[in-house]
Amino acid sequence: MRQPPRPRPPHEPAEQPERSTVHDRHAIGGRSASTQHSESSRRPASTQRSASATRSASVERIRGPRQMRTPLSSSSAVDAFGERRARGQKNSKVTRLDERRKARRRLSLRTLMSIIVTVLLAAAAIWAIFFSPLFALTTSRITVEGANDVVPAEQVIASVDEFSGTPITRLSMSSVVQAVNSLTLVRDSQVQRSWPDGLTITITVRRPVMVEMVGENARVIDEDGVEIPGDPPEGLPVVALPSEDPLRAQAIEQVQTVWAALSSELRQMTGKISADGQQLTITLADNRVVRWGTQDDSDLKSRVLKVLIDQRPAQVYDVSSPTRPVTS
Numbered sequence: 001m002r003q004p005p006r007p008r009p010p011h012e013p014a015e016q017p018e019r020s021t022v023h024d025r026h027a028i029g030g031r032s033a034s035t036q037h038s039e040s041s042r043r044p045a046s047t048q049r050s051a052s053a054t055r056s057a058s059v060e061r062i063r064g065p066r067q068m069r070t071p072l073s074s075s076s077a078v079d080a081f082g083e084r085r086a087r088g089q090k091n092s093k094v095t096r097l098d099e100r101r102k103a104r105r106r107l108s109l110r111t112l113m114s115i116i117v118t119v120l121l122a123a124a125a126i127w128a129i130f131f132s133p134l135f136a137l138t139t140s141r142i143t144v145e146g147a148n149d150v151v152p153a154e155q156v157i158a159s160v161d162e163f164s165g166t167p168i169t170r171l172s173m174s175s176v177v178q179a180v181n182s183l184t185l186v187r188d189s190q191v192q193r194s195w196p197d198g199l200t201i202t203i204t205v206r207r208p209v210m211v212e213m214v215g216e217n218a219r220v221i222d223e224d225g226v227e228i229p230g231d232p233p234e235g236l237p238v239v240a241l242p243s244e245d246p247l248r249a250q251a252i253e254q255v256q257t258v259w260a261a262l263s264s265e266l267r268q269m270t271g272k273i274s275a276d277g278q279q280l281t282i283t284l285a286d287n288r289v290v291r292w293g294t295q296d297d298s299d300l301k302s303r304v305l306k307v308l309i310d311q312r313p314a315q316v317y318d319v320s321s322p323t324r325p326v327t328s
Helices: 021-029 033-042 045-063 074-081 083-130 153-159 173-181 247-261 264-269 298-311
Strands: 142-145 186-194 198-205 210-214 217-221 238-240 270-275 280-284 289-293 316-318
Touching: 142 153, 153 173, 173 186, 173 198, 210 247, 247 270, 247 280, 247 298, 264 270, 264 298, 289 298, 298 316
Parallel strands: 142 198, 210 238, 238 270, 289 316
Antiparallel strands: 186 198, 210 217, 270 280, 280 289
């Protein structure tokens, strides 16, 4: 025989059979509101609360934790996680900003120091090169090449004494050349720096090329017509030249060309050469005259003149046209 069920205490909730997850979903979501209301009205209040708690737990177990679809704003973070966490984030951000500012200040300071050091070094280098006595010209360090008894080295060094003590880095070479060329017997000069405090000066001394007759006076001149003091050396032609350029320069060039074309025998026979820049005339030592003409074909004219003098005695020899010479 079946035993009658044991009576339940008035406050003990009825035993609920264990349901599956799917059955719970249908039990929760599938019942109508009227059915739930009727059942809850027939149960005691304590039983209804227990059943409601059981259903809520079952639903939470089924759904599980939900994930946030969008990030929280600052105000939501304060509400969700508390004011302490938001304050910690703010402090961390402020700390990072302070560190960046300090890093920028350190970088700016290093850059400024680098610029200052570079400028100071450049200024020191400029002073040492252009203004310090390290490169100052010393007269004992000046070397003269090409000097002789006519233009001694001491005279050349004395001509540039005004530049002594000036750093050679600031020294104008053209000014030094001009000072050296101011010496009468120096025709040309070249100047080079000799580091760290010297100069090398190379000069070209004027050389006598002819003796110019000015009235009764004779003076030695070079190829530029500049007078050279002293006695004339032997073997130079005696010339009569115009007193003004450009005819004077042209006449000097004519004489040099003709004198180079004459043989040594004809040079010994020559008394004076007169040139006006256009035509040239030679007066022999015995007063015979040679009409030379221009300086063109001087070598041929020299050979023709030698033949005429040897074979045709005359007072005047005209070799201005060497292929048709004339004597008289």
